Amino acid sequence: QVFTQMDASDIMRLRPFQAVFSDALYDTTPLAELIAEFTPPAFLQAVAKRHAAGNNLLVVTSELDSARASVWDMGAIAQAGQYDLFRSIMRASAALPGLFPPVNLSFTSGGQTYSETHIDGGVHMQFLAVPSFAFTTPDQRLEGGHIYVIINNTLNPAPASVGRSALSISQQALTTTGRASALLQVNATQLFAREFGLRFSVTSIDPNAGIQYDPSDRFSSTYMNALYRHGTMRAQSGSLWTNT
Incomplete structure (x- = not known):
């Protein structure tokens, strides 16, 4: 709702x-x-x-x-x-x-x-996935666990024109910073999972889905509904997760 x-x-x-x-x-x-x-x-x-x-x-x-x-x-x-x-x-x-x-x-x-x-x-972090004790007990294996990460962003976006207003530029800067941080954290978490015997699955917005996003209007009902339909379609088709 x-x-x-x-x-x-x-x-x-x-x-x-x-x-x-x-x-x-x-x-x-x-x-x-x-x-x-x-x-x-x-x-x-x-x-x-x-x-x-x-x-x-x-x-x-x-x-x-x-x-x-x-x-x-x-x-x-x-x-x-x-x-x-x-x-x-x-x-x-x-x-x-x-x-x-x-x-x-x-x-x-x-x-x-x-x-x-x-x-x-x-x-500080786009998501919290790694348990803190893992850093103090690096020899402890975690076989059987499965990390699922949902990124509400595109990790590899298609080029898009950005308005030249202060609001549009600041919004785009926040989005870009968040995306870069998320990508680094996804890669780090994937390496962590591999090291500790965990399965790892990630999903993000498909840059080719044709969903128009305006950073200055991030809560547009048109955008939010398109995003909801995109997620629902991918889940129903079995293409939601990238697994490693």
Whole structure:
């Protein structure tokens, strides 16, 4: 429903006169309201139940002042009943620098209360796939595991004309940076999987699918619906994943 029936106005509002002096070009109050609507207590209780069963839901954000990535255990947060924190983390994880405002996160850890400002985790990593213990126990094999990576981007894009406005150029720069980072991380994760005996599958947007993308209108309903149909068609045809 969010992907196919909503557009930019359901997510953000432009700040045309305040942007130069504020922390972002857009106001994402509509996004906060949307997140709250789709994460009612029943949904968060279901997340907590899955967490108790041993499943992990992890979300990455970037903390501005320390310039470090933070990995949030969303199941544990839901289990603790910290629903507002859960929703704020979701909003922060979508806070594209300069476009969407940073989000203040207040939480308690180790008996201490913290207040930090966070933005999109893509600043540090496009996805989280490698378990942290693997770096401290490199001799431990992980046979039987399978890493699936979904990239909401084209990894090898076809050339396209970019508008010469400041917004179009900045949006295209963000998209290009994200794509380059994702490609490097895909290659690194593939090497990791090969080294540790894991299967690896990745999927991304086919650059030849004919889906027109305007970085300055990334939430266009026309684009989002075309993208949804593209993903559905590839899944149904069995051509979704590239496996190694």
